[in-house]
Amino acid sequence: MSVSARVARGAAGASRRAGRRRVEPVFYWFLLPTLLLFTALVLLPAVVGIFYSFTDYVGFGNWSFVGITNYRAVFSDPAVFDAYAFTIGFALVTVILAQAVALALALGLTSRIRFATALRSIFVIPMVISGIVIAYVFNYLFSNTLPSVAGSIGFGPLEESILGNPDLAWIAIVIVSAWQTIPGALLIYIAGLLSIPDELYEAAAIDGASPWRRFRSVTLPLIAGFILINTILGIKGYLNAYDIIVALTQGGPGTETRSVAMTIFTGYTGGDYAYQMANATVFFVLTVVVSLLQLLATRGRGLRL
Numbered sequence: 001m002s003v004s005a006r007v008a009r010g011a012a013g014a015s016r017r018a019g020r021r022r023v024e025p026v027f028y029w030f031l032l033p034t035l036l037l038f039t040a041l042v043l044l045p046a047v048v049g050i051f052y053s054f055t056d057y058v059g060f061g062n063w064s065f066v067g068i069t070n071y072r073a074v075f076s077d078p079a080v081f082d083a084y085a086f087t088i089g090f091a092l093v094t095v096i097l098a099q100a101v102a103l104a105l106a107l108g109l110t111s112r113i114r115f116a117t118a119l120r121s122i123f124v125i126p127m128v129i130s131g132i133v134i135a136y137v138f139n140y141l142f143s144n145t146l147p148s149v150a151g152s153i154g155f156g157p158l159e160e161s162i163l164g165n166p167d168l169a170w171i172a173i174v175i176v177s178a179w180q181t182i183p184g185a186l187l188i189y190i191a192g193l194l195s196i197p198d199e200l201y202e203a204a205a206i207d208g209a210s211p212w213r214r215f216r217s218v219t220l221p222l223i224a225g226f227i228l229i230n231t232i233l234g235i236k237g238y239l240n241a242y243d244i245i246v247a248l249t250q251g252g253p254g255t256e257t258r259s260v261a262m263t264i265f266t267g268y269t270g271g272d273y274a275y276q277m278a279n280a281t282v283f284f285v286l287t288v289v290v291s292l293l294q295l296l297a298t299r300g301r302g303l304r305l
Contacts, residue, residue, distance in 0.1 A: 046284075049277045049280060049281070050277070050281050052273065052274050052277050053070055053071070053274055053277035053278040053280075053281050054066065054067060054068070054070070054274075054278075055274050056069075056274055057273050057274045057277075058271050058272070058273050058274070059268070059271060059273040063274070066274075070274055070275050070277070070278035071278045071281075071282070073275060073278070074275070074278050074279050074282055075282075079255060079258075079263070080260075080263065080279060082255065082258070083255075083258050083259060083260045083262075083263040084260055086170070086256070086257060086258065086259060087238075087239060087241065087259045087260045087261075088239075090170060090173060090174060090177075090238060090241065090259070091234075091235050091238035091239050091241075092235070093174055094174045094177050094178050094181075094234070094238050095231055095234035095235050095238060097174060097178045098177075098178040098181050098182050098185055098234055099185060099227065099230055099231060099234065101178065101182050102182045102183075102185035102186045102189055102230070103185075103189050103227075105123060105182070105186050105189075106186055106189035106190045106192075106193055107193065107215075107219075109123070109186075109190060110190055110193045110194060120186075120190065123182075123183055123186055124183040124186065124187065125183070126179055126180050126182070126183050127180070127181075127183035127184050129180075131180055131243045131244050131247075132243045132244070132246075132247050134176060134179070134180055134244070135176055135243065135244040135245075135246075135247030135248050136247050138172070138175070138176045138179075138248065139163065139247060139248050142161055142162055142163050142172050142248075143161040143163060144161075146158055146161070146162070147159050147160060147161055163248060163249050163252075164252075164253055165253070166253045166254065166256045169248075169249050169252070169253060169256060169257050170256070170257055172248055172249070173241070173244060173245055173248055173249065173257055176244050176248060177238060177241060177244055180244070181234060181237065181238075184233075185230040185233075185234065188226050188229060188230055189223065189226055189230070191226070192222070192223040192225070192226035193219070193223060195222075196218070196219065196222050196223070200218050200222075201214055201218060204217070204218055228297060232290075232294045232297070235290065236287065236290060236291075236294075239260070239286070239287060239290070240261050241259045241261060242259060242261040242262055242265065245257055245258075245259050245262055246262065251266075260279070260283050261283075263276070263279065264276045264279050264280050264283065267279065
């Protein structure tokens with residue numbers, strides 16, 4: 001074997017050994033506390049909850065296995081179906097509104113305007129305020145301020161609080177939820193827009209492209225991954241809506257705005273433990289499906305959430 005061949009073979013062997021380099025045991029010790037906490041606080045309670053979903057357990061005392069009886073009841077319960085319909089519909093409407101507003105604000109805040117940095121800081125304030133605090137503030141606005149203003153100008157439809165209107169209460173929840181989550185999406189869009197080279201816009205302008213054409217043909221394709229990230233994160237967050245709904249409507253009027261999370265928690269405190277554990281398991285499967293769709297959507301785009 002020639003010298004050059006031996007050198008190449010040795011280099012290839014070294015490369016393979018480097019790829020199979022053993023992980024130092026100390027790194028596993030750093031990982032161990034996280035694994036223990038995850039197992040104790042997340043994995044173990046989930047397994048116990050799934051186990052009890054096949055029983056008639058009420059949260060205390062004795063129990064017995066009932067098979068899939070709870071799951072049959074979940075899939076035949078109109079109240080549960082209404083909660084899922086409201087939650088999914090609310091999530092879709094809110095994510096569209098929040099992404100549209102966040103993208104519009106990002107376009108404005110990345111343009112050549114004065115005080116852009118200060119405005120960015122102002123617009124992200126809602127992200128650091130507790131959702132329950134925001135909801136109580138808006139509850140006062142919807143229940144008192146808005147009806148007073150509507151009454152003073154003679155606008156009848158809003159003279160009564162929309163929180164008590166079965167047809168309009170969901171709009172208040174959408175507005176407040178979007179108001180709180182827009183800043184997070186805004187930051188992601190700003191990062192995406194700032195990553196686009198100015199040369200592309202200059203070349204498009206030289207070719208005579210209008211601002212709308214530049215937005216459609218240059219901006220949108222290059223921030224498609226950021227739009228996807230925001231949409232997925234938004235839907236996953238809205239599916240778990242709870243605190244804002246509790247502070248605004250308590251799931252009312254009646255059960256018109258009761259989310260899945262609120263339905264499950266209310267069942268826990270009402271002694272319907274095993275039944276709501278079955279509901280929670282179904283909801284868990286739904287979120288897993290959303291996560292799998294996320295992985296499929298991001299495959300090949302170089303995105304990792």
